[in-house]
Amino acid sequence: MAEPKYVTSSDFILREIGEEYVLVPVGDVGDLENSMISFNETYTFIWKQFETPATVSEVIEVARQEYEDPEGLMERHIREASEELVKRSIIKAVE
Amino acid sequence: MNNIFSKNEIRLLELITGSFSDNKTEKKAAGYDIKEVFSIALHHGILPVIYKKIKEEDLSGEEREILEASVKTTASDFFNLSMTARRITSLFKKEGINAVILKGASIARFYPVPESRRSKDIDILLADPENVKKAESVLIEAGFKRTEKEYNANHHEVWGTPDNHVLELHTILVEPFDDKGFNDYINKRYILREEDILHEKVLGIELPMLFDDRLAFHLLLHMMMDFYRHGFGLKLLCDWVAFWNRDVKEDQIKNFLSDVEKCGQKGFLSVVTSTCIRYLGLKRENGCTLNIDNDKIIYAGGTFCALADEKICEDFLYDIIDTERNGKPDDERMVAMKNTGFMALVKEFHHQTKLYYPKASKAIITLPVLYVIVFVRFLINNKRVRGGAKLSSIVKEADRRSRLLRRINETEG
C-alpha cells in the first residue's frame, strides 16, 4: 500500500514571532483553541515540509540532506513528531 | 529634517520609515543613543513594529530581552483578542445582530507584520444602535460582565470578557463632539447595512469590519478625538502610514474625502498626512496610493489634500512624540479646545457636563448643580489621575495645545 501523503491544516498558521516560530490555531481546533504552540527549529522544519503534500519518508529524506544525525535518532523523531501532528489534526491526510 | 527633534527621535523616525518600506537604503542619524531610542519606542508601544530594524542595533542584553518579550506579548494579544472578537461577532450574528470590529485586526492587516500592532482591548461597533439591549443579553448569556459605567456611556459600554479582556461595545462611532451637525452626520453615516460590512480573513481569522472609506474616516476621527482630549502617540500615525502605503480604490477615497469635507476636517487631514509623508515614509515608492504634486497631495482621482507646511508638521509631530514621552499621557495634558481663552474653557466645561450627564443636562434647571458636580469630579480626578499637577499648568498646557489645534484647523485642506 502506498504511503499516505499529509499536508498542513488551514486551521493553523505558522508565524515567526521574534526569534522563534509559533504555530497559532485559528480554526476550529478543539482543545488547542486559545493557545499558541512554540516550535524549535527541527519541529518547524518538519511542519514546513508538509506545507506541500509529502509522505513521512520524503520528509526524512529531505532531513538527511540538511542535517547531520550523529546519534541516529532523526528518523524516529520525525516519525513520532509526524504522528503527533496527525493526532492533533495539525497535518491531515491528503485524499 | 531640522533641529527641533533630538538625534534619538530622528533615528526612531528613520527606523519606523524603514519598517514600512522595502527600501533597503536608509539614512542613519549620527550621534544618537540607542538606549533612548529604544525607550521612546517602548513608551509609544511600537517596539514590535520596528523589531526587524531595531534588533540590528547595538542593544544591551536587557533591551533584547524586553524586545523579545514585547514582540511575543503583542503577537499573543493580537491572536487572543482577534479570536475573541470573532467569537463575539459570531454570537451576535446568530441572533441577527450585525456588528463590526473597530481598529484591531482591521488596521493591523495593513502592517508588514499584522501581529506587531499592539492592541489592548476589543472595540466592536453595532451596525444598528437599536440592537444594544439584544447585544447586552447575548453578552450576559456568554458570561461577559459589564464593568462600571463610564461617563461617556452614551457612546460605548465597557465589558469584561470571560478571559478578562476588555470589550468596548460601541453604539455610536465616536464620543460626541461639541457640534450637533457633526455628530448627527457621523451617527447617520455609521448605521451600517449588510452591504456596508466587509468580511475579511486576517491571518486566518475571519472578521467583519468597515470598508476602506469608513475605516479611514474612523481612523482620522479617532486621532482627532484623542488629539482633542490628551494627544496621541506614534502608534496612530503608524496606523495612518500602514493604511495608505498600499493601493486604495478611487471610489473609496472619494467617499472618504466627501466625509472629511462634510465634517470640515480637511485641515486636520492635511496636517496628519503631510506629517506622515515628511517624516514616516508615506511615499509612492513604498506602495503609497498618494503622491506629491507641488503643494498638493494627490491620488489617481484628483487632489487628496493640501501639503501642509513643514513648520506645522514639525510642531504636530513634536506634540505626538511628547504625548507618550514617559509612557503615559503627560500629567499636564488636558483637552485641546477649539478656541483659546476663558470662554473656550467654559464651553468645553459645558460639553463635558453634557457627556457626563446626557439626560440630566437636558433640563436647564439642573445645570448649575451638574456644573458643581463635574467641577468637583474634575478636581478629584486631577489629584488622582494627574498626580495633582497644578491647575494653572493644566490650563496653560490646554491653551498651548488649543493654539496648535487652531493652526491645524486654519490649515488649508
Place this chain on the structure above:
Amino acid sequence: MKKWIQPMAEVEKFVANEYVAACWNVKCTIPEEAKKDTVSDQFNPGDTHRAAFCGDSSHYQIKLDDNGVPVEMIETQTDGIGDRPCTLYTDGNYTTVMPISQLTNTKSLIYWRTSLSSSSRTWSHHGYIDGTSNHS
C-alpha cells in the same frame, strides 16, 4: 550541515484568569522619598526606580478573589511586554518571602521584588497599598 536536535513543541494557553472582583493598587515610594525621578536600586545600583513607572500606583496590582483575599501581585502596563509577577517579602531585608494570602490592606510599608525573567536584574521596591479599585 546543521546538527539534528529532537523536535520540541510547547503549548502555551492564552491566560484565562478567573474573573477578579477587585484589586488593590500599590506604588513604590522610593523615588518620592528621594525626591527624584530616578533612583538607583539599593541592591543592584545599575537598575533604577522611576517615579513615572514604579512610582505610579497603576503599575502594580494586588488581585483579590471574590472573598477579598489577595491571590496575586503583578507589575502591569509594562510598556507592552506583558504583566510580570511580583514576590512579596516580610521586611526590607528581602530574605523571607511572604505568602500573598497573608497580606492585608494595611497602612504599613510592604516590600516586594520584580525581576526580568531570565536575568539577574532585580528591583527591590517598597511602598503602600493605595486603596481599592475595580479591576477591568
